[in-house]
Amino acid sequence: MAAATIRSQTEFVRAGRKLLQPWFHRFAGLQSCSAPHSQFFAPSEGIMLPAGSFNNRVAFITGGGTGLGRAMTTVLSQLGAQCVIASRKLDILQQTANEISRQTGNKVHAIQCDVRDPQAISHCVDQMVALTGLPDVIINNAAGNFICPSERLSPNGWKSIIDIVLNGTAFTTLELGKRLIQNQKGASFLAITTIYAESGSGFVVPSASAKAGVDALYKSLAAEWGRYGHRFNIIQPGPIKTKGAFSRLDPTGTFEKAMIDRIPTGRLGKPAELANLAAYLSSDYASWISGAVIRFDGGEFVSMAGEFNELRRVTQDQWKMMETMIRSTKGS
Numbered sequence: 001m002a003a004a005t006i007r008s009q010t011e012f013v014r015a016g017r018k019l020l021q022p023w024f025h026r027f028a029g030l031q032s033c034s035a036p037h038s039q040f041f042a043p044s045e046g047i048m049l050p051a052g053s054f055n056n057r058v059a060f061i062t063g064g065g066t067g068l069g070r071a072m073t074t075v076l077s078q079l080g081a082q083c084v085i086a087s088r089k090l091d092i093l094q095q096t097a098n099e100i101s102r103q104t105g106n107k108v109h110a111i112q113c114d115v116r117d118p119q120a121i122s123h124c125v126d127q128m129v130a131l132t133g134l135p136d137v138i139i140n141n142a143a144g145n146f147i148c149p150s151e152r153l154s155p156n157g158w159k160s161i162i163d164i165v166l167n168g169t170a171f172t173t174l175e176l177g178k179r180l181i182q183n184q185k186g187a188s189f190l191a192i193t194t195i196y197a198e199s200g201s202g203f204v205v206p207s208a209s210a211k212a213g214v215d216a217l218y219k220s221l222a223a224e225w226g227r228y229g230h231r232f233n234i235i236q237p238g239p240i241k242t243k244g245a246f247s248r249l250d251p252t253g254t255f256e257k258a259m260i261d262r263i264p265t266g267r268l269g270k271p272a273e274l275a276n277l278a279a280y281l282s283s284d285y286a287s288w289i290s291g292a293v294i295r296f297d298g299g300e301f302v303s304m305a306g307e308f309n310e311l312r313r314v315t316q317d318q319w320k321m322m323e324t325m326i327r328s329t330k331g332s
């Protein structure tokens with residue numbers, strides 16, 4: 001009996017390893033494939049804004065230790081900003097902060113903060129004020145997500161995403177907004193949401209609901225707090241390969257090709273491309289942009305939305321045949 005249990009456990013572990021091996025390989029280098037026509041849309045990953053665009057500015061980036069947050073921190077730091085990154089895992093934050101500081105020569109500070117907890121945010125802002133003063137640029141980027149059929153979702157599963165994404169963004173924005181208003185200091189607020197904040201999406205229902213809430217929060221505050229010198233903008237990215245996102249949204253790697261097939265530019269986005277857009281929206285060059293929602297997805301959203309877009313698959317011969325059929329139709 002015991003031997004049978006051990007054998008079945010060993011088999012289970014073996015099967016698990018086999019299943020997970022491609023996963024580890026995929027995330028080791030975060031490589032992805034692309035369609036041949038993506039050659040027309042080669043990413044420009046160099047820094048877009050002039051050097052020094054953020055000199056004497058302080059930027060606060062939640063979730064700045066990994067993925068897109070790290071890319072945005074790198075670009076802002078390269079452009080002269082003193083950056084403060086905040087999230088739950090201090091060791092990762094500190095490593096990122098040290099690496100970027102070394103790379104750019106500008107100090108990046110790491111502060112531990114769970115954005116679900118308003119008191120932790122208040123304490124984090126106290127620490128930031130002591131280190132750098134209040135920020136000029138705030139990027140609400142921290143998020144949590146996982147694919148899950150809604151009938152399998154527990155109340156706590158729902159709550160954990162809403163707490164990080166919607167409440168976390170609201171608590172951070174309100175804490176910083178109130179302090180900036182008290183100090184009569186203007187600032188640029190940017191939220192990173194997603195294309196499905198607009199459409200909704202099955203299988204990521206808590207994330208879709210929370211991100212839609214963030215869009216509404218930022219559009220509302222753009223209207224209300226302009227009078228205090230605050231701008232609020234939103235970037236809705238499509239798929240950009242990061243370990244955080246793809247390990248939770250495409251754990252087996254099965255859907256990546258289908259995703260690329262439906263993106264008109266034939267490839268995924270690059271963190272550096274998003275970082276350039278975020279830097280522009282947060283800069284003085286964008287001082288007349290507020291309340292904007294920028295979809296940044298290589299055309300994926302419209303490609304999925306159009307009734308007839310699947311006709312891309314029709315060949316020239318099939319078109320000839322169909323045109324003949326249509327033209328030969330008489331009457332209605």
Ligand SMILES: CC/C=C\C/C=C\C/C=C\C/C=C\C=C\C(=O)SCCNC(=O)CCNC(=O)[C@H](O)C(C)(C)COP(=O)(O)OP(=O)(O)OC[C@H]1O[C@@H](n2cnc3c(N)ncnc32)[C@H](O)[C@@H]1OP(=O)(O)O
Nearest residue numbers: 143144145146148154156157160194239244245249250255
């Ligand atoms: C067809 C499309 C295919 C592929 C798409 C591929 C690519 C992407 C394309 C577009 C992306 C668009 C938007 C992306 C949005 C993003 O936000 S991506 C960023 C994702 N990054 C993260 O999530 C990082 C942070 N995440 C985490 O820390 C965890 O994952 C967390 C679960 C969110 C939170 O961790 P925490 O430790 O606080 O929570 P837990 O205690 O572990 O869990 C809380 C409850 O949730 C339940 N849970 C957790 N995981 C699952 C799961 N996989 N399925 C179901 N339920 C889950 C957990 O059980 C707890 O509930 P309880 O058991 O009832 O207590």
Ligand SMILES: NC(=O)C1=CN([C@@H]2O[C@H](COP(=O)(O)OP(=O)(O)OC[C@H]3O[C@@H](n4cnc5c(N)ncnc54)[C@H](OP(=O)(O)O)[C@@H]3O)[C@@H](O)[C@H]2O)C=CC1
Nearest residue numbers: 063066067068087088089114115142143239240242244245
């Ligand atoms: N990559 C993509 O394809 C897309 C990403 N996005 C959005 O881009 C943003 C960045 O995602 P991406 O870089 O891909 O993924 P990551 O998982 O790398 O980034 C999420 C970050 O949020 C932080 N975080 C999570 N929970 C909390 C919390 N409770 N308090 C503070 N920080 C927290 C994590 O740090 P820690 O674990 O240390 O707390 C992590 O650094 C997210 O808003 C995501 O929704 C939108 C569309 C597409």
